[in-house]
Amino acid sequence: xxxxxxxxxSICLLVAFAATPAMAANGTGFDQNGLNLKxxxxxxxxxxxxxxxxxxxxGTENTWMILKWSxxxxxxxxxxxxPDDATVVGAWLTVHQTQYLNESEQLLEWVDKNSIPExxxxxxxxxxxxxxxxxNLDAWEAYEDGGALDLGWGNYEPSGVPKYVLFQMxxxxxxxxxxxxxxxxxxxxxxxxxxxxxxxxxxxxxxx
Numbered sequence: 001x002x003x004x005x006x007x008x009x010s011i012c013l014l015v016a017f018a019a020t021p022a023m024a025a026n027g028t029g030f031d032q033n034g035l036n037l038k039x040x041x042x043x044x045x046x047x048x049x050x051x052x053x054x055x056x057x058x059g060t061e062n063t064w065m066i067l068k069w070s071x072x073x074x075x076x077x078x079x080x081x082x083p084d085d086a087t088v089v090g091a092w093l094t095v096h097q098t099q100y101l102n103e104s105e106q107l108l109e110w111v112d113k114n115s116i117p118e119x120x121x122x123x124x125x126x127x128x129x130x131x132x133x134x135x136n137l138d139a140w141e142a143y144e145d146g147g148a149l150d151l152g153w154g155n156y157e158p159s160g161v162p163k164y165v166l167f168q169m170x171x172x173x174x175x176x177x178x179x180x181x182x183x184x185x186x187x188x189x190x191x192x193x194x195x196x197x198x199x200x201x202x203x204x205x206x207x208x
Contacts, residue, residue, distance in 0.1 A: 042067040045113075046097070062110045066096040073132075083132070083153065083164070092131045099124045122173055123182055128191075129168035135161050143167060147191040166191055 030036045033051060034044020042049060046063035073093055074086035083091070100108045101122040108117040116123075133140070135156040143165060144150075150162035169191035174182040 040069050040071065060111050062099060062107055064098045064113060069093045087132050089132050089134045092129060095128045097126050120176055122175055124171065124173055126171045128166060130164055130166050132163055133165050135159055137161050149191055
């Protein structure tokens with residue numbers, strides 16, 4: 001379980017701190033990589049996501065990714081840069097990823113979305129949510145105490161409040177107890193839920 005926890009943390013940080021693909025493509029449906037700009041969804045392999053982002057993805061990278069974003073989320077340009085300053089406060093991005101591990105807690109090769117790897121013993125799912133927030137130092141400090149993370153995508157001056165906050169990061173681990181039957185065995189909020197009374201990190205501007 002310790003190895004799994006370390007793997008989960010590394011996966012979470014990888015996805016959370018990586019930026020997202022440039023939205024330069026046109027079209028109204030899913031492309032061959034799983035990107036649908038009209039629906040504001042990416043539904044495909046991590047390798048294809050990296051290919052879209054110009055990062056040289058290779059194969060599936062054994063990870064199925066689902067990204068969704070609000071209509072007011074403005075993608076950065078060029079590839080794999082954070083959202084630009086046109087993104088408004090309250091805009092959000094969610095990331096959900098799935099992987100399979102064997103009984104020894106090793107990541108398994110996974111190339112067919114419609115089937116699971118033969119030696120799959122665990123299924124790992126990670127969910128994250130990011131939001132652009134306003135410039136309120138007191139609110140940010142409260143969220144930081146609750147486990148929220150600064151993504152490093154720019155800060156307000158002179159307060160230093162991050163513009164983009166990762167405020168949800170949870171993982172769930174399932175065990176396959178018989179063919180096709182999965183049982184939840186562990187769940188954890190790595191980045192805890194927002195502090196009581198604050199709701200979500202769309203707070204008012206601080207009055208100076």
